[in-house]
Amino acid sequence: MNKLKKKDNLVVIMAGGLGKRLKPLTDNCSKSMLKIGDKPILEIILNNFIKQGFYNFYISINYKGEQIKNYFKDGAKWGININYIHEKKMMGTAGSLSLISLKDDLPLIVINGDVLTTLSYDKLMDFHKKNCAKMTVVGKSYCVKIPYGVMKKEGLRLLDFEEKPVHKALINAGIYVLEAEAINNIPKNSYYNLNELIKKMLFNGDFIAVYEMDDYWIDIGTKGGLYQAKKDVYEVF
Structure with missing residues (x-):
């Protein structure tokens, strides 16, 4: 049996959200601590990374953050290292990244704390490296089925009619790989979102790759996603 290769890349989990869409479940509980x-x-998110060899983690916390810190502590129970980014104010989806002291130039993974996935991070990192992306x-x-007949018209004239079409789109999965230099584009200790960082990097001509x-x-x-995950958990994870 091959020994699992350890990966030195940092993994940053964004777990500071208020969980407004899940109220009242999040009135007294951090969204990422719901079971x-x-x-x-x-813990499911962490375990998926651990199984793939990652051991260096930052967790960005704000709302009910002490619940997270008291449960995971420094990560020793799982054989990993956990540091915490304490957001004294809401900093968006990227602002807290400016508070990380990067010790090397390895790319880091950022994932939203409300995403469950079986994604192969090996394949993701190989793709990122192969394409020399910033x-x-x-x-x-993601597919959306419109439960009605859809009409296409020009002026008052009906041109076509499609019964219950399915529209397909590629959505942002809330998972990113960033080169260390990309973090330098984030204002220090400010409210800043990842979509702002993406727009800034695109404006600067930086290559941003899409991994489907x-x-x-x-x-x-x-709530719909949470209940579906509860049904899926034993088969998927």
Whole structure:
């Protein structure tokens, strides 16, 4: 049996959100500490990384952050290193990254704390490296079925009619790989979102790659997603 190769890349988990879409479940509980099966969501996310050889983690915390810190502590129970980014104010989806002291130039992975996935991070990192990207954004194919007949018209004239069409789009899966130099584009200790960083990097001419995943992925930030994950957990994870 081959020994699991350890990966020195930092993994940053964004777990500072208020969980407004999940109220009242999040009135007294951090969104990422809600349980799927017998484990908090955040523990499932961590375990998936651990199984793939990652051991250096930062968790960005704000709302109910002490619950997270008291549960995971320094990560020794899982054989990993956990540091915490304490957001004294809401800093958006990228602002807290400016508070990390990077000790090397390895790319880091950023993932939202309300995303469950079986994504192969080896494949993702190989893709990022192969394409020499400054940032890689993970996308997931998402289909929406319109439950009505859709008409196409010109003026008053009906041109076509399609019964219950399915529209397909590539959505942002909330998972990113960033080169260390990309972090330098983030204002220090300020509210800043990843979409702002992406727009800034694109304006600067930086190459941002898109990795289209076909693995299991679900957003548990909504009640529908949370309940679906509870059904899936034992088969998927």
